[in-house]
Amino acid sequence: xxxxxxxxxxxxxxxxxxxxxxxxxxxxxxxxxxxxxxxxxxxxxxxxxxxxxxxxxxxxxxxxxxxxxxxxxxxxxxxxxxxxxxxxxxxxxxxxxxxxxxxxxxxxxxxxxxxxxxxxxxxxxxxxxxxxxxxxxxxxxxxxxxxxxxxxxxxxxxxxxxxxxxxxxxxxxxxxxxxxxxxxxxxxxxxxxxxxxxxxxxxxxxxxxxxxxxxxxxxxxxxxxxxxxxxxxxx
Amino acid sequence: xxxxxxxxxxxxxxxxxxxxxxxxxxxxxxxxxxxxxxxxxxxxxxxxxxxxxxxxxxxxxxxxxxxxxxxxxxxxxxxxxxxxxxxxxxxxxxxxxxxxxxxxxxxxxxxxxxxxxxxxxxxxxxxxxxxxxxxxxxxxxxxxxxxxxxxxxxxxxxxxxxxxxxxxxxxxxxxxxxxxxxxxxxxxxxxxxxxxxxxxxxxxxxxxxxxxxxxxxxxxxxxxxxxxxxxxxxxxxxxxxxxxxxxxxxxxxxxxxxxxxxxxxxxxxxxxxxxxxxxxxxxxxxxxxxxxxxxxxxxxxxxxxxxxxxxxxxxxxxxxxxxxxxxxxxxxxxxxxxxxxxxxxxxxxxxxxxxxxxxxxxxxxxxxxxxxxxxxxxxxxxxxxxxxxxxxxxxxxxxxxxxxxxxxxxxxxxxxxxxxxxxxxxxxxxxxxxxxxxxxxxxxxxxxxxxxxxxxxxxxxxxxxxxxxxxxxxx
Ligand code: SF4
Numbered sequence: 001x002x003x004x005x006x007x008x009x010x011x012x013x014x015x016x017x018x019x020x021x022x023x024x025x026x027x028x029x030x031x032x033x034x035x036x037x038x039x040x041x042x043x044x045x046x047x048x049x050x051x052x053x054x055x056x057x058x059x060x061x062x063x064x065x066x067x068x069x070x071x072x073x074x075x076x077x078x079x080x081x082x083x084x085x086x087x088x089x090x091x092x093x094x095x096x097x098x099x100x101x102x103x104x105x106x107x108x109x110x111x112x113x114x115x116x117x118x119x120x121x122x123x124x125x126x127x128x129x130x131x132x133x134x135x136x137x138x139x140x141x142x143x144x145x146x147x148x149x150x151x152x153x154x155x156x157x158x159x160x161x162x163x164x165x166x167x168x169x170x171x172x173x174x175x176x177x178x179x180x181x182x183x184x185x186x187x188x189x190x191x192x193x194x195x196x197x198x199x200x201x202x203x204x205x206x207x208x209x210x211x212x213x214x215x216x217x218x219x220x221x222x223x224x225x226x227x228x229x230x231x232x233x234x235x
Numbered sequence: 236x237x238x239x240x241x242x243x244x245x246x247x248x249x250x251x252x253x254x255x256x257x258x259x260x261x262x263x264x265x266x267x268x269x270x271x272x273x274x275x276x277x278x279x280x281x282x283x284x285x286x287x288x289x290x291x292x293x294x295x296x297x298x299x300x301x302x303x304x305x306x307x308x309x310x311x312x313x314x315x316x317x318x319x320x321x322x323x324x325x326x327x328x329x330x331x332x333x334x335x336x337x338x339x340x341x342x343x344x345x346x347x348x349x350x351x352x353x354x355x356x357x358x359x360x361x362x363x364x365x366x367x368x369x370x371x372x373x374x375x376x377x378x379x380x381x382x383x384x385x386x387x388x389x390x391x392x393x394x395x396x397x398x399x400x401x402x403x404x405x406x407x408x409x410x411x412x413x414x415x416x417x418x419x420x421x422x423x424x425x426x427x428x429x430x431x432x433x434x435x436x437x438x439x440x441x442x443x444x445x446x447x448x449x450x451x452x453x454x455x456x457x458x459x460x461x462x463x464x465x466x467x468x469x470x471x472x473x474x475x476x477x478x479x480x481x482x483x484x485x486x487x488x489x490x491x492x493x494x495x496x497x498x499x500x501x502x503x504x505x506x507x508x509x510x511x512x513x514x515x516x517x518x519x520x521x522x523x524x525x526x527x528x529x530x531x532x533x534x535x536x537x538x539x540x541x542x543x544x545x546x547x548x549x550x551x552x553x554x555x556x557x558x559x560x561x562x563x564x565x566x567x568x569x570x571x572x573x574x575x576x577x578x579x580x581x582x583x584x585x586x587x588x589x590x591x592x593x594x595x596x597x598x599x600x601x602x603x604x605x606x607x608x609x610x611x612x613x614x615x616x617x618x619x620x621x622x623x624x625x626x627x628x629x630x631x632x633x634x635x636x637x638x639x640x641x642x643x644x645x646x647x648x649x650x651x652x653x654x655x656x657x658x659x660x661x662x663x664x665x666x667x668x669x670x671x672x673x674x675x676x677x678x679x680x681x682x683x684x685x686x687x688x689x690x691x692x693x694x695x696x697x698x699x700x701x702x703x704x705x706x707x708x709x710x
Binding site for chain 2: 003005006008010012016017018020022025028029032033035036037038039040046052055056061089109110113116129130136137138141142143145146164167168180181182183184185186187188189190191192194195196197198199201203204205206207218233
């Protein structure tokens with residue numbers, strides 16, 4: 001059944017197309033170019049990223065280095081859940097962090113139904129949309145992004161790109177050796193719904209809170225600048 | 236889904252009389268266009284983005300066989316099983332056979348208009364499977380035994396009070412207040428979470444298929460589609476070939492258009508690209524994935540003059556901007572797709588004869604085409620369908636004769652001007668006292684809801700126009 005449907009469909013499509021060499025199609029496609037990215041809320045890419053994370057109902061924090069990131073995570077967990085527990089993927093970058101200094105007790109692996117908080121180390125941050133990008137796999141099981149109450153994300157300063165097109169340039173580079181991940185997830189906010197009388201409610205099926213920690217030497221004024229740029233152009 | 240478009244006029248009249256629902260739709264009809272307008276202007280040159288997407292679409296459809304094969308090849312390489320099906324019945328039985336092969340009992344579904352189109356749930360339920368819609372809006376209408384009234388917000392027609400009562404009846408959870416939207420969402424979250432964890436099969440749709448990578452793009456805010464794609468051991472993606480785009484960058488352009496046009500957000504919470512089953516040392520994800528590509532008359536549409544409707548990205552903007560849709564809501568349209576896009580798609584995917592009322596439910600105001608991110612000339616397509624109704628003699632004889640008479644009159648300018656002039660004077664005289672008519676012969680449908688204003692003095696537009704031109708020449 002399926003084979004003949006396939007053959008028939010392709011034959012019908014071909015009957016309407018002018019036969020073109022694949023190289024020719026590729027040239028025509030390249031000539032179309034790419035679309036423009038959305039206007040940024042701030043000229044500085046990191047400030048724009050932070051502003052869009054905030055616009056997406058996320059919370060932000062800066063950490064100078066990984067040590068400071070651990071401290072920040074410890075504080076967050078204690079304030080939210082009075083706990084030090086956390087689930088995180090088997091990301092070598094996460095394994096190498098000084099957890100004990102911040103009093104955090106991570107469990108490495110896939111999130112389970114009862115896990116309150118999960119941590120991901122993002123591949124990328126995208127300033128245009130305030131999204132972080134993760135690949136599913138050992139380093140970040142897909143369910144870790146979805147099951148917990150709170151999703152914490154670390155993203156390195158140098159991994160923040162300005163547009164979605166730049167994000168795809170990086171993704172292509174990272175997946176060259178035929179190691180295409182099962183899923184590539186762009187996450188921009190806690191899960192939300194507007195299905196009840198068009199009122200926005202956070203925490204639909206996935207995380208209720210989404211906390212992004214930008215790791216690297218970012219001036220502390222960047223967060224204020226991000227807030228100001230949002231206030232100037234409320235979303 | 237069963238077609239009920241034949242009753243459009245009766246259902247529409249009934250809908251116009253339900254005051255509370257009309258008021259809520261009016262609010263949506265104000266709020267959603269505002270949100271879309273502001274998001275589009277914040278983006279920058281939104282029209283340039285629309286034009287770019289149109290060029291990409293044209294290129295893709297000119298080489299569809301190429302991109303379809305490229306997609307298939309990449310998807311198979313990732314470990315997917317790709318199935319081509321011709322119609323609703325084939326899609327439904329394919330899904331059922333996959334479920335049965337795994338002795339599945341529970342199915343968790345993300346939002347999928349394609350499976351609404353094929354009426355998949357009905358078949359699965361009949362076969363004894365538990366099928367649960369997980370998009371909150373879809374879940375609400377599934378519990379209520381209703382059909383979607385909007386392609387983005389399927390339960391927009393329901394008030395919080397109605398949803399509250401529905402949940403109190405359906406969920407046996409004892410006394411609770413359930414008075415806010417948050418409480419309602421919280422309750423659904425708890426119930427659906429268990430289902431995600433217990434489901435044997437997940438079913439989702441796709442917002443785009445990326446040919447170069449063999450991936451399907453899924454855009455959601457709730458994260459329910461992603462849970463369906465990540466938790467159950469078997470994943471089925473039900474989609475259609477017109478979702479194909481050549482490159483990831485093209486999916487990105489679509490994402491920019493779709494989200495702003497649909498909800499006025501610059502970005503949804505989740506935008507995922509799924510490629511297949513779990514990799515060798517992956518700790519999670521489905522073990523088996525299927526992609527089902529449905530034709531269901533789309534290759535006919537592609538070969539017709541209506542092909543541009545296949546560019547539709549299901550954003551719902553044309554619904555939100557349509558005075559008819561906002562007036563009567565989604566249900567009178569009688570099938571899966573309402574509003575302007577539905578009035579084009581329904582006759583093409585089902586039957587023009589049975590859906591003949593829909594292309595006529597249009598005032599040609601043109602707002603839909605103004606905002607459609609895919610630049611689909613919806614009013615033109617609707618006009619062409621109306622013409623086809625005449626050619627195929629589907630329109631009622633009274634309409635056809637009336638139109639023929641009108642066409643004849645238009646071709647006699649003198650007689651036309653005379654007769655419209657007389658009619659106006661007569662109406663003006665008859666309605667002098669009240670300034671409006673409460674009832675008129677042949678127009679009870681119109682005057683049922685409002686008064687018809689009596690013409691004021693000054694003559695027809697043509698007469699006034701000619702007078703002014705004469706005046707201008709003299710002055
Ligand atoms: S026809 Fe255009 S406006 Fe309407 S849903 Fe489709 S893409 Fe959106």
